[in-house]
Structure formats: C-alpha cells, structure tokens
Amino acid sequence: MNFLSAFRGWLVEDLGWKIFSLILAVAIWLTVHKILLESAAPVANGGGSTLTYGNLPVLIVATAADVHLYRVVPESVKVTVTGSPDAIATLQANQIRATVDLTGIDAAKDLKRSVDVAVPSGITVVSVEPAKVGVIVPPSK
Numbered sequence: 001m002n003f004l005s006a007f008r009g010w011l012v013e014d015l016g017w018k019i020f021s022l023i024l025a026v027a028i029w030l031t032v033h034k035i036l037l038e039s040a041a042p043v044a045n046g047g048g049s050t051l052t053y054g055n056l057p058v059l060i061v062a063t064a065a066d067v068h069l070y071r072v073v074p075e076s077v078k079v080t081v082t083g084s085p086d087a088i089a090t091l092q093a094n095q096i097r098a099t100v101d102l103t104g105i106d107a108a109k110d111l112k113r114s115v116d117v118a119v120p121s122g123i124t125v126v127s128v129e130p131a132k133v134g135v136i137v138p139p140s141k
Contacts, residue, residue, distance in 0.1 A: 049088040050126065052080045053096060058115060058133055062102045070102055071136040077115055080126040087122040095120050100133060111135040 055076045062070060077098050081091070097118040105111070112132045117125045 048082050049085045050080060050082045051088050051091065052078060053093050054078045056093065056096055056098050059097060059099045060102055061099050062105075069138050070105075071138075072100055072113075073134040073136060074130065077133070078129045079117055080128075081119055081123050082126050083123040087120070091120065091123060098128070100135065102135060105135070105137060111137065 056079055057076050058072050058074075060070050060072060079096055079098060081088075081096070083091070099116050099118070100113045101116065102113065111134065113135055114132050115128050115130070117128055119125055
C-alpha cells in the first residue's frame, strides 16, 4: 500500500503543470511533424508558368587564339523554362543563351559536349533537348 499511495501522490501532485506540459509537448510534436511533411512533399510550381522555346541556336565558346571552324550537331536545341507568370510574359527567345564550351579542344572524334543554358533571373531551366551535342572538329592546317 505504501507504493500505491506514493505513486498516487506523484501522479496528482502539480497536476496542472503536468497537463500543461503534455499539451505543450503535443503542440510541438504536431508543428515539427507538419514541417517535416511539407518539406518532403513535392514542390508545387507556385502558380508559375512553363514555356518551351525550340530551335535556339547553340553558340560555340572557344579561345580567341583558336581558329578552328568548329561545328555542333544539332545546331539548335529545345529549352523548357519556368518562372512567375510576369517573368515568362516578358521573356524573349534572345534572352536565352545555349552555349557549348570548346576551350582546350585540339582534335577529337565522336566528341559530345554538354549544352549550358543561361537565362535571366527569375527564370529556371527545366530541360534542354538534347542535353549534349556532337562536336565536329575540322583538322588543323
């Protein structure tokens, strides 16, 4: 009986603080749980718009001393971008730059390089098709 009376005293003593602590712990757990669920959920576009530009020319970046007549195949790419409706409404095709960096290439066969795309701020590149282009390096004379 001594154990039961001690347990009952421990349980009932400061009952208001214990209930308050339990409610506070549940509120904290629910808040953290909600934050974790939101961060794991796929991010919505936030009302953003998506736009695809086809036939954007691929520009070749090479050193000034390099006089090769490089060619890329295909010569144009399709770029899909996303952004706020205002940013997409003012975006023009000439503001999107698709480039291939060929600095440091002397000669190669079946060379493929990644296409880098630069867009204005507020715009995000979703995809580039094709992501890599073939490079034709003519023999130096």
